[in-house]
Amino acid sequence: MDIKFHKLSNFDRIKFSDLLADAYSFDKNLVDAEIERWRSDNDNLFYDYVGLETADTCCIITTLNNEIVGFICWDPRNLPEYAIIGDNCIITKHKGKGYGKLQLREAIDRITRSGGKKVFVSTSNANGFVPAQRMYESVGFVRLDNSKLEPWQTAQKQDVYYCMDILS
Ligand SMILES: CC(C)(COP(=O)(O)OP(=O)(O)OC[C@H]1O[C@@H](n2cnc3c(N)ncnc32)[C@H](O)[C@@H]1OP(=O)(O)O)[C@@H](O)C(=O)NCCC(=O)NCCS
Numbered sequence: 001m002d003i004k005f006h007k008l009s010n011f012d013r014i015k016f017s018d019l020l021a022d023a024y025s026f027d028k029n030l031v032d033a034e035i036e037r038w039r040s041d042n043d044n045l046f047y048d049y050v051g052l053e054t055a056d057t058c059c060i061i062t063t064l065n066n067e068i069v070g071f072i073c074w075d076p077r078n079l080p081e082y083a084i085i086g087d088n089c090i091i092t093k094h095k096g097k098g099y100g101k102l103q104l105r106e107a108i109d110r111i112t113r114s115g116g117k118k119v120f121v122s123t124s125n126a127n128g129f130v131p132a133q134r135m136y137e138s139v140g141f142v143r144l145d146n147s148k149l150e151p152w153q154t155a156q157k158q159d160v161y162y163c164m165d166i167l168s
Contacts, residue, residue: 003099004063005106007056008046011068014061016042016087019071023089026128042087057114058083062090062103069094072107080115100135108139112166119166125158136162 008014017038021031046055059073072088085107090100111119121141123132137143141162144153153161 002065003069003102005103006061006063008059008061009052009056011061013043013047014068014071016071019068019091020087020089022091023070023095024128025092027126030128057110060103060106060110062099062106064094064099069099070103072103074107074111074119076111076114079111080117082118082120083111083114083116085119085121095131100131101139104135104139108164108166116166117168119164120153120162122153122159122161125160129160133160140164 017035020038020042021035024031024034046052046059054076058076060071061068062070062072068091070088070090073086075084075086078084085104088100088103088107090103108119119141121136123129123136141164144161144163146159146161149161
């Protein structure tokens with residue numbers, strides 16, 4: 001296996017919406033509900049708003065034998081106090097082989113190297129999100145009590161929040 005992690009600026013404009021639609025294809029309703037937002041927001045965020053220089057510090061594109069198989073991004077604005085892992089996925093045909101976990105670990109390593117003290121992430125309790133929950137728990141994220149979240153963590157009924165403390 002030849003898994004590699006790349007900067008966003010190494011590629012021509014990436015259609016994140018295609019990767020997300022593929023990764024979430026197990027839930028047609030979710031894709032139908034989100035696809036327009038992914039196209040308008042995710043496909044443009046780094047190129048038109050954040051800028052590639054910053055994107056290269058908070059977004060990883062993962063390839064397997066030179067094919068893009070996934071990505072992970074995080075919000076670095078509150079570093080070094082904390083980073084918030086955002087969208088991340090592995091396309092369906094390459095799921096279940098450990099790549100999601102490797103990609104997540106790479107993101108945590110980079111957050112650690114930039115001085116981060118904590119990492120937060122949230123996902124859903126809905127069917128289909130067990131792999132995401134397992135992935136977070138298996139790299140050491142601890143599930144939070146939804147009644148004791150930070151003010152910015154606006155938990156919805158089905159949200160599952162996690163935190164990892166980075167030891168210095
Ligand atoms: C979540 C996701 C990125 C995981 O990527 P992946 O490469 O398939 O996952 P991995 O092979 O690295 O496995 C990660 C963990 O999940 C477990 N897992 C993977 N697929 C699973 C499945 N279908 N059912 C149960 N557990 C599963 C693995 O056993 C592993 O846990 P372990 O280390 O305790 O054994 C991928 O499934 C995905 O893109 N899902 C849709 C998008 C998504 O949910 N993103 C997260 C948003 S919060």
